Amino acid sequence: MSFRTTTHLNFRGAAREALDFYGSVFGGHVVVVTYQDAGAVRDGSEADQVMWGEVTGDNGFHVMAYDVPSQLPWSQGENPFFVSVRGDDAEEIGALWGKLAEGSTVVRPLEPAQWAPLYGMLTDRFGVTWVLDVAAPYHG
Template identity: 55%
Template sequence: MGISTTAHLNFRGNARQALEFYQAVFGGRLTVITYGDFGMPNGLPDADKVVWGQVEADNGFRIMAYDVPSRPEASPGGAAASATWRENGMTLTGQPFFISIRGESVEEVGALWEKLVDGATVVEAYATSQWAPAFGMLTDRFGITWILDVAAQHTAA
């Protein structure tokens, strides 16, 4: 039996913009289905919002998202409680999860970093770390915190 895990992100009205941005960063195919596509009458407040969306790339990247109906004041990433920052050598956060992207080369992951950092708040700059050839952490313009790193080469004992 095989299984896969895909992060499913919940947005408050900007899922389409987030998915389009992630497609521009990671490539792949974008699928967006709106509440209207599922039969909600046009003209209702959420008819053009995303009921199901996905970006899926041949390199294995996949993320899903939708717009939680009608409560724009509760926007993810908007409240201080969901911020992520560095203090006294520690990462502190109010977020319940991060998205981790791991690649095999500094250049490969660095190219993703350069795209994802557009409009982001950098928590820790992409650079060599104690545990990996490169590591960085940022919170993107949609309030999602990403960890990007390069897999360390381990030798068998």
């Protein structure tokens, strides 16, 4: 079994700036997918905001980030991050999901998404929000 955990930071309109900053501090390659890139624009003013982004460095640094859309609640003090668990095997991710889901609130069911073979989000009984997905290559 092999999977990785990554801190997933949440912003409201500042994700790209934050990713660029963290990339300049820690080194690494910044990748950004906007809501427009993904065909998921709900509010035209947010089309260029980050739907999914990350910085990865050869030194092991890795952080993910996105801009929480305006139709979703967001408070920097209440939900500034998610814990992201990404794996290559749908069965393994499904098994982890099943265990984490006990007593949780499912934000988005674990199911295929436009950007991943499987993607889901839940808030566990301790108030921690987890994002689980099966990795898919990005060819932007």
